[in-house]
Amino acid sequence: MRGAFLDQGKLFSYLSPETRVPASHPLRKIRELVRDALRELNGSFRRLYASEGRPSIPPEQLLSALLLQVFYGIRSERQLMEQLDYNLLYRWFVGLSPDDPVWDPTTFTKNRDRLQDGDIFAKFMSKLLNHPQVKPLLSDEHFSVDGTLIEAWASQKSFRPKDGSDDDGDGANFHGQKRKNDTHASTTDPDSRLYRKATGREAKLSYMGHVTMENRHGLVVAGMVTQANGTAERRASEIMLKTMSKAVGHRITAGEDKAYDTADHVAKLRAAHVTPHVTQNDSPTKTGKRRKSAIDERTTRHQGYGMSQTRRAMIECIFGWGKQHGIMRKTKHRGVLRITADFMLNLIAYNLIRIPKLVAA
Helix, strand or coil: CCCCCCCCCCCCCCCCHHHHCCCCCHHHHHHHHHHHHHHHCHHHHHHHCCCCCCCCCCHHHHHHHHHHHHHCCCCCHHHHHHHHHHCHHHHHHHCCCCCCCCCCCHHHHHHHHHHHHCCHHHHHHHHHHCCCCCHHHCCCCEEEEEEEEEECCCCHHHEEECCCCCCCCCCCCCCCCCCCCCCEEECCCCCCEEEECCCCCCEEEEEEEEEEEECCCCCEEEEEEEECCCCHHHHHHHHHHHHHHHHHCCCEEEEECHHHCCHHHHHHHHHCCEEEEECCCCCECCCCCECCCCCCHHHHCCHHHHHHHHHHCCHHHHHHHHHHCCCCCECCCCCHHHHHHHHHHHHHHHHHHHHHHHHHC
């Protein structure tokens, strides 16, 4: 027998969003971790806002919504607000009732600077890693470091001479011109730099994102963004590993690829109580001479060196997830500080995806 069709779109519902989300949904455990971490940040939030005046949108809800944007690869805050308006799952995760109005997309523009000035994203990462269920998963001895390119939100046409010698042109016809970061800069995003990932690849306006990963389960423990240049990876590695070594209070190991194999970098890591498990770079140069690696048998003969090289490959999963599923491939923001906040949000989201599975195991 055919059932009768009754249009019930105008009827009230007395079910809460909590009852509509399946008990086995993966966002349930993630939501618990996020709520616990944000609760620890209450003091930091209080210092960012005035004690009187018109109440703002809670920063806890803003951060939860931004995490949803990374989880589901939503390309803009405007589309995020559109989906938050009708998606009951998103409303439940953020903490909105079905009747609550959503915010204007410019809310994120106004509040992002406030959150990044308060270093909230780095504190969020720290509180998450110090969660009672998460801290036992982390190694405090063995780490890996690597970097990746983040394409800037600027076109090649915007890369113009600093002295204004082509003000009459539109920047579209640059074939045959020598364009370097020393003489040119982007008019759209001055912090971006023209950088080539490898020989034979095209140069793009980019930033560099750097990650420190613990080797036990491959979780991110630190991250930062710098301008793209040939020494940025090594300088960022030295900063992050020196901080990590001081935090744990003992010598640590760091797996890195052959781009980090320079005598200066290896010496600085050893001075910072870091044992460099760097891939040896003894390949031939363009002139036919063979490079001399800064890593010798005093390091490579140990079993831990081979283990670090094996575990180091896991860091590519972080970059792969962020560019395939997150919003890390091409930034929608401009300037090192804003891109750092966005990069850290992607790293936090990656950890939140992994942690519930590791805790259950």
